[in-house]
Amino acid sequence: MVQPHQVFLAAVLPAIALGVSNCTAASAIVRKEYGSLTEQERLKYVRAIKCVLAKPSLLHTIVPATTNKFDDYAAIHVNLTTSIHVDGIFLSWHRHFVWLFEQELHQCGWPASLGIPYWDWALYPELETSPMFDGSATSLGGNGLYDPVPNGTYTALDGTVLPGGTGGGCVTTGPFANHTIYFQKLYFDTVLVGLPQNWTVPVPHCLSRDLNSWGARKFNNQSDIEYMLAKLTVGDFNTDISGYGSSPGLHGGGHYAIGGTAFEFFGSPQDPAFYLHHSMLDKVWNDWQAADPVNRRYVYNGTSTIFNADTTPEVTNSTVLEYGILGRVTAEEVQDPLSGPYYCYVYE
Known part of the structure; x- marks a missing residue:
């Protein structure tokens, strides 16, 4: 496994390690549902992502598949995947990962009063007409072209095979049409054999989607x-958000519904929709924590290895959460969006 060089750590941390004091709900930045943003706000969000895409990579010399700063985030996720999924730090690690990307967007013109948007899955029974995926200039791009061999077929924990979506090929509409990505496709079965030695080598291909409204x-x-919010213990919450029975859970379900690049277990952050899906997961987790903060804010279950090995x-x-060139935090520091050395955000 490639380990990021400390020289990059020093280069990045001063720009993003921003302390927060006297945070209140009234002073917090607001994370809004993507569809509730104004048209101008959505255009600003798209421009901010494109700005990150235009920044040079800090990892390219050791991870050639990174061609820009946006790819650096994907590289960190790929490298750490087996430590940050289906385990005791999944939610904590991704909360801070989304926040780090939020800081990157603020440096690219995203308004300081707004946090990263979220995708409320339940609002959109038809994904292809939703604000995120309708293929308009204010969306994050449309569906992929139809591919008879879709990327989104999902085998559930109980062996049930779930159908693919209506696309599967390259995204050709919207702001990220014909966008090239460089990490090779690595799905869940890679967990069983480990990252290939050549995972850092660029394998150019298109951003793809396989939108699945049924899923x-x-x-x-x-x-x-509501099923998740009714969970009584952190163990049940952590377990079921990643799948149970024939359900992929809220986490896997969102990746499955987008399909294509977002369905890649390792390289899913190459799709800009990744961050809005995980912002919504963070919202659900925060809502669950806030319902009983004394018993739910600083509680943990599991290890920091996949399947809680x-x-x-x-x-x-x-427990230390690692982010390569983006630094490290402790689990305690990321449990409350209105507390700690980093956060001051609320969900609308």
Whole structure:
């Protein structure tokens, strides 16, 4: 596994490690649902992403598949995938990862009063006409071209094979039409064999999507959200958000509904929609925590290895979350969006 060089750490941290003091709900930045943003705000969001795409990579010399700053985030996710999924730090790690990308967007003109938007899955029974995926200039691009061999076929935990969507090929509409990405396609089965030695080598191909409205309606509807909010223990919450029975859970369900690049277990952050999906997951988690903060804010279950393998210790407040060139934090520091050294945000 490639380990990021410390020289890059020093280059990045001063720009993003911003302390927060006297944070209140009234002073916090606001994360809005993407569809509730004005047309001008959505255009600003698209421009901010394109700005990150235009920034030079800080990792290119050690990870040649990174061609810009946006790719650097994907590289960090690829490199750490087996430590940050289906385990005790999944939610904590991704909360800070989304926040780090939010800071990047603020440096690219995204208004300081606005946080990264979220995608409320339950609002859009038809993805191809939703504000995020309708292919307009204010969207994050449309569906992929139809491909008879879709990328989105999903085998559930109980062996149920779920159908693919209506696309599968390259995204050809919207702001990210014909966008080239460079990390090779690595799906969930890669977990069983480990990252290939050549994972850092560029393999140019297009951003793809396989929108699956059926999947979104079935696995990411309001009842599914309420099912998660009704969980009584952090163990049940952590487990079921990543899948149970024939359901891929809210996490897997969202990736499955977008399909294509977003369905790649390792390289999914190459799709800009990744961050809005994970912003919504963070919202659900925060809503669950806020319902009983004394018993839910600083509680953990599992280790920091996929499937909660005992190769790493049980997660505690002092567990360190690694982000390569973007630094490190402790689990305790990321449990409350209105507290700690970094956060001051609320969801609308």
